[in-house]
Amino acid sequence: MKKPNNALDRQDHILACLSSAPSNAKIIRTAARMAKAFDSRFTALFVETPDFAVAIKENKKRLDENRRLAEQLGANIETVYGDDIPYQIAEFARISGITQIVLGQSAVTRKHLFGKPALTQLLLSYVPELDIHIIPDKAVDTTYHPKKAKRRHHKRILKNAVSSALILFGATLLSLLFHEIGFTDSNIIMVYILGVLLTSIATSHQVYSLISSVASVFIFNFLFAEPRFSLLAYDTGYPVTFIVMFLTAYITGTFAIRYKEQARQSEKNARRTKILFDTNRILSKAESKAAILQTAGQQIKKLLGRNIVIFDHENGKLSEPMLFFWDEPMLYDKEAELEAVKWVLKNNQSAGTTKETFPDAQYIYIAIRINERIYGVLGIDAIYGALDASEHGILLSILGETALALENDKNAREKEAAAILAESEQLRANLLRTISHDLRTPLTTISGNAGNLLHNSHSFDEETKQQIYADIYDDAMWLTNLVENLLYSTRIEEGRMMLKTSPELISEIIEEAIQHIHLKVKKHSVTVTCEDDLLLVRADAKLIVQVIINIVDNALKYTPADTSISISAKKQNGMAEIKIADTGGGISNIEKERIFDKFYCGKHKIADNRRSLGLGLYLCKAIVEAHGGKICVTDNLPHGAVFRFTLPLEEVTIHE
Numbered sequence: 187m188k189k190p191n192n193a194l195d196r197q198d199h200i201l202a203c204l205s206s207a208p209s210n211a212k213i214i215r216t217a218a219r220m221a222k223a224f225d226s227r228f229t230a231l232f233v234e235t236p237d238f239a240v241a242i243k244e245n246k247k248r249l250d251e252n253r254r255l256a257e258q259l260g261a262n263i264e265t266v267y268g269d270d271i272p273y274q275i276a277e278f279a280r281i282s283g284i285t286q287i288v289l290g291q292s293a294v295t296r297k298h299l300f301g302k303p304a305l306t307q308l309l310l311s312y313v314p315e316l317d318i319h320i321i322p323d324k325a326v327d328t329t330y331h332p333k334k335a336k337r338r339h340h341k342r343i344l345k346n347a348v349s350s351a352l353i354l355f356g357a358t359l360l361s362l363l364f365h366e367i368g369f370t371d372s373n374i375i376m377v378y379i380l381g382v383l384l385t386s387i388a389t390s391h392q393v394y395s396l397i398s399s400v401a402s403v404f405i406f407n408f409l410f411a412e413p414r415f416s417l418l419a420y421d422t423g424y425p426v427t428f429i430v431m432f433l434t435a436y437i438t439g440t441f442a443i444r445y446k447e448q449a450r451q452s453e454k455n456a457r458r459t460k461i462l463f464d465t466n467r468i469l470s471k472a473e474s475k476a477a478i479l480q481t482a483g484q485q486i487k488k489l490l491g492r493n494i495v496i497f498d499h500e501n502g503k504l505s506e507p508m509l510f511f512w513d514e515p516m517l518y519d520k521e522a523e524l525e526a527v528k529w530v531l532k533n534n535q536s537a538g539t540t541k542e543t544f545p546d547a548q549y550i551y552i553a554i555r556i557n558e559r560i561y562g563v564l565g566i567d568a569i570y571g572a573l574d575a576s577e578h579g580i581l582l583s584i585l586g587e588t589a590l591a592l593e594n595d596k597n598a599r600e601k602e603a604a605a606i607l608a609e610s611e612q613l614r615a616n617l618l619r620t621i622s623h624d625l626r627t628p629l630t631t632i633s634g635n636a637g638n639l640l641h642n643s644h645s646f647d648e649e650t651k652q653q654i655y656a657d658i659y660d661d662a663m664w665l666t667n668l669v670e671n672l673l674y675s676t677r678i679e680e681g682r683m684m685l686k687t688s689p690e691l692i693s694e695i696i697e698e699a700i701q702h703i704h705l706k707v708k709k710h711s712v713t714v715t716c717e718d719d720l721l722l723v724r725a726d727a728k729l730i731v732q733v734i735i736n737i738v739d740n741a742l743k744y745t746p747a748d749t750s751i752s753i754s755a756k757k758q759n760g761m762a763e764i765k766i767a768d769t770g771g772g773i774s775n776i777e778k779e780r781i782f783d784k785f786y787c788g789k790h791k792i793a794d795n796r797r798s799l800g801l802g803l804y805l806c807k808a809i810v811e812a813h814g815g816k817i818c819v820t821d822n823l824p825h826g827a828v829f830r831f832t833l834p835l836e837e838v839t840i841h842e
Contacts, residue, residue: 198226201284202256203233203275204263206245209290210252213321217288218259220319229282230256232265233274234451234576243571250572265579267455269448272305276312286317346389350398353388357381358405365410374410378402379434386442395443399436458580461489465584469591478595479562482554482588483510486564489580490573495549495565497527504531504563516567519548526551527563552581554589561592625668628661667739670732672801685726685812689836692721692755692762699734700753709747712738717756722836729809730833736802737766737829745770745826761815761832769826778819782807806831 202217204210214230221228230253257263264282268274279287289306306318361374382402386395407417465485472478479496487494487510495518498505504527509518526544530551549565550572564585566573573581635654643651693716700714723730734753741751749769756763773781780786784804810817810831817831 198224198285199283200224200226200228200286200288201275201279201282202228202230202261202288203290204230204249204252204256205232205290206241206249206252207290208248209321210248211255213288213290214252214256214259214261216319216321218256218261220286220288221260226285228259228261229284230261230263231275231278232263232576232579233271234265234267235269235271238574246574247572250574250578253578263579263582265576267451267576272308273312276309279313279316284316286319288319288321290321342390346391346394349388350385350394353381353385354398354401354405357402358409361406361410371406371410374406378406379438382436383438383442386438386440387446392440392443395440396436399432403432455576458489458576461485462580462583462587466587469587472591472595475592475595478588478591479508482564482584483508486510486566486581486584487512489584490566490577492570493567496554497563497565499531499554499560499562507565512567523547523549523551523565527565530563531560552585554585554592556586556589556593559593561589561596625665628665632658632661667735685729687724687726687813689722690725690727690730691719692716692723692764692833693719695723695725695727695730696734696753696755696764698727699731699738702731702735703738703742710742710745711748711750713750713752715752715754717754721755721757721762723762723833724836725813725833726809730813733806733809733831734764734766736806740802741766741768741770741827749826757835758832760835762835763830763832765828765830767822767826767828769822772821772825773819773827781819782817 198221200217200221202214204214217230218228220226232249232253253263264278266274266278275287278284287309306320309316309318357377357380361377364374364377379402382395382398385398386392389395404417408415411418465481468481468485469478472481475498479498483494483496491512493512493516494510496508496510498508507518507520509516526547526549529544530553548568550568552564552566553560554562554564635658638646639651639654646654696714696716700712738751738753745751745768751766751768754765754767756765782803784801786804807817810833814834815832817829820828820830822828
């Protein structure tokens with residue numbers, strides 16, 4: 187054992203190797219205690235070899251229990267793949283910054299004289315700078331040998347036997363043909379070696395290539411060695427030929443089996459890696475919580491080949507389960523499974539439930555979490571048993587990516603909500619400040635004029651009284667228009683602006699709007715022209731009247747006296763177009779871009795020094811677009827501005 191140096195002088199990272207050995211639990215606990223004592227990171231590594239796929243269920247179950255133990259003790263679970271276990275451990279240690287490795291007693295000593303060097307010796311040759319700690323437990327580990335599962339399925343045995351027999355029969359026919367042609371024995375031997383190699387490729391176990399090797403030797407002896415058609419051989423070199431033939435066939439077959447298993451393992455690893463990469467790519471494009479969970483469910487179903495269920499968890503409540511079928515629609519009893527789901531939420535379990543914990547549960551449940559925050563619970567159909575280490579490692583990676591995407595989505599929604607709230611508060615403050623300023627002026631004027639009439643009316647002549655009445659009326663109408671705009675703005679914000687559309691004559695709508703503003707147009711010239719007196723639109727007449735009032739009122743406010751305002755209506759591209767043009771100073775291109783924004787007042791000063799709330803044109807746009815039309819502003823050459831908005835036409839039906 188290499189003596190540890192002063193590991194406390196640097197940030198330690200302790201590695202415990204996971205296995206299905208009975209003593210592995212002791213190794214994990216020891217490594218966890220060391221990690222706690224050194225206040226260091228703790229990782230548990232499992233090296234998956236091609237033989238693990240055919241391990242017996244007992245070993246897989248024990249490995250799963252050891253993995254769960256390591257996770258409960260705070261270890262970060264990692265899985266690597268390969269035949270050379272010490273090399274894989276060394277490479278992982280080098281890449282991950284491991285400073286100390288904890289091993290069991292059985293991995294230290296060489297089993298016999300001609301055996302491979304001990305794992306410790308190989309590790310020290312690869313990474314001599316590491317500290318290696320040996321946990322003695324010889325009584326347990328020296329009697330442990332990983333076993334492969336016995337898969338004596340009759341159909342598979344029959345298939346492999348038939349394949350081996352057919353290949354051997356084909357090799358024999360080809361050898362007989364070569365013998366008749368006059369080929370030498372060495373050529374015939376190569377045919378049988380080729381047959382053994384094909385057998386190792388076509389079958390699923392090494393025993394078939396071994397039997398094929400023995401059979402090839404006997405068949406060659408019987409058919410081609412002198413004397414033919416007997417198992418005797420007169421040539422003294424034939425025994426050596428038979429031995430070389432058998433060993434060659436056996437070795438080539440063994441390597442073919444091994445490479446086939448490695449290719450199968452590599453294909454499985456590549457598929458899992460691709461699923462993980464695709465999941466990361468798709469999650470990065472998901473724009474909602476539902477899309478993230480949907481992506482996770484589909485990718486996990488593809489990874490495991492099982493039915494999947496996902497519960498969303500938000501504000502302490504579970505959503506209805508999202509079901510993902512693998513081969514056929516599944517029946518999911520939420521009430522029966524709810525106890526296991528709540529247990530995962532309560533205990534923040536990422537290791538997952540087991541059959542021992544909830545024997546009646548049909549699913550294995552795992553938390554979708556980041557640190558202590560749980561975003562959901564994943565359920566995996568337990569019909570095929572517990573997940574193996576490699577599947578569990580990839581699954582945890584996908585769940586980690588999912589939880590991170592949900593965290594980002596939550597942060598984005600909170601940031602957006604905070605921005606909206608801040609904007610709303612700012613708008614509310616601006617609105618209150620503007621209203622308080624704008625209401626003070628007309629209310630002061632109204633109260634002052636009313637007080638003069640109340641106390642000094644006897645001293646005013648009739649003309650003065652009429653002027654005071656007109657001022658009071660103008661201020662009251664201004665306040666009425668302000669309140670109407672505020673009410674409409676509130677309804678738009680709350681989504682309560684309900685349209686009550688009906689067939690309306692556009693000429694009547696314009697006429698009603700002019701009646702509301704006729705007292706203001708004394709110093710302006712207003713003209714109205716309609717292309718067709720029977721031009722019908724489907725609209726809410728009250729709201730469209732308000733649109734026209736707001737646009738004309740703006741023209742009256744911002745254009746000099748004695749200028750003209752024209753209102754016209756006509757059919758245009760299947761819509762009714764209403765145009766309101768003035769001959770004032772016009773609107774700059776910069777203002778055109780913002781003139782329909784809420785609370786935008788422009789730079790022009792109003793003649794009566796009253797400030798505008800900037801709601802009139804904002805409401806016009808909202809009302810017109812709610813009707814399915816469009817509104818815009820352009821220049822009125824040679825000077826002035828033109829506001830255009832469209833409304834849907836109503837078909838005219840004439841009954842004779």
